[in-house]
Amino acid sequence: MASLQKLRIENKFDANGVPTGGTVTGIGIAIHWQDGPQGRNELKETQNGALVEDVLEACLGRLKQFQETRFSCPENVLAASSIEEALKWLHNRTEDREKRLVDGTHEV
Numbered sequence: 001m002a003s004l005q006k007l008r009i010e011n012k013f014d015a016n017g018v019p020t021g022g023t024v025t026g027i028g029i030a031i032h033w034q035d036g037p038q039g040r041n042e043l044k045e046t047q048n049g050a051l052v053e054d055v056l057e058a059c060l061g062r063l064k065q066f067q068e069t070r071f072s073c074p075e076n077v078l079a080a081s082s083i084e085e086a087l088k089w090l091h092n093r094t095e096d097r098e099k100r101l102v103d104g105t106h107e108v
Contacts, residue, residue: 018106021049031055040104053090056083 007029011022021035034049063080066072097103 037106038104040101044104053087056087056090059083060087 005026007024007026009022009024011033012020012035014020019033021033023033024031032049034047034051036048038047039045060080060083063076063083066076067080094103102108
């Protein structure tokens with residue numbers, strides 16, 4: 001399936017190959033990704049860019065809006081369900097990282 005527009009995707013990495021942010025731009029799209037870990041507990045810093053979860057939540061909100069209009073369709077329901085499942089798995093990942101005390105760090 002072809003993309004509706006050409007997005008410019010620039011992912012950045014540090015010398016160790018760790019993701020350090022980046023951008024996605026296109027018509028009506030300007031995403032600046034979180035650059036670096038946020039830290040933990042008293043060292044936690046303010047979020048400086050979008051997280052994958054933020055973008056998925058935005059997409060989910062848009063699909064749910066369509067479902068309240070004449071553009072409601074089964075495909076929107078399936079797409080929304082898939083995004084909700086993706087968010088669930090990302091939430092599970094975060095919970096696991098919190099239990100291991102590595103959330104907010106570059107530790108695996």
